[in-house]
Amino acid sequence: DAKTTQPNSMESNEEEPVHLPCNHSTISGTDYIHWYRQLPSQGPEYVIHGLTSNVNNRMASLAIAEDRKSSTLILHRATLRDAAVYYCIPLNIQGAQKLVFGQGTRLTINP
């Protein structure tokens, strides 16, 4: 499994953009990059995933570096509900449904 490095914590203000970085320098060429988040007292929630190109959905955008060794999850306008722990998880064919959760980044949103 590819190792990931994320900041332990980040803080932002409501209605401002948030950029959450993830380093995955050992990722293989066929690994998808998934992002999940876990809100307090809830199960993890899928956010977004991508392979090579940048991706957008209703929740966030995912910017993947050209060499794929890092990615950034972008929340365009943070709300209080976005306060959670965010996990960056590379997934390959062999472990496709085996999510390996690291420490993640605890995001705090200030009103």
Next chain:
Amino acid sequence: KAGVTQTPRYLIKTRGQQVTLSCSPISGHRSVSWYQQTPGQGLQFLFEYFSETQRNKGNFPGRFSGRQFSNSRSEMNVSTLELGDSALYLCASSLEGQFKPNYEQYFGPGTRLTVT
């Protein structure tokens, strides 16, 4: 579409007992994965079932077992409970299983197990 449901939501057991947890995946999803979450170890993968077959297994002792039924519902069993088994047990379902890393998982609310 209804989400992933888990029963019971809370459970208290004593050491040495066994417990069975249930998970109903999203309709149409064939893959069910189980995770254990504790404050000390974080979220850890237990196993994954796809079409009634265990496809992937984490590093847990044989006391932890599971199965999946033909309707994709899954159960997880823990025998001879230990204090350290106290945790939140999460179930997740996905449309596809192994060899499909581009499919997302949907998690249930979890079962909070307390072993005394």
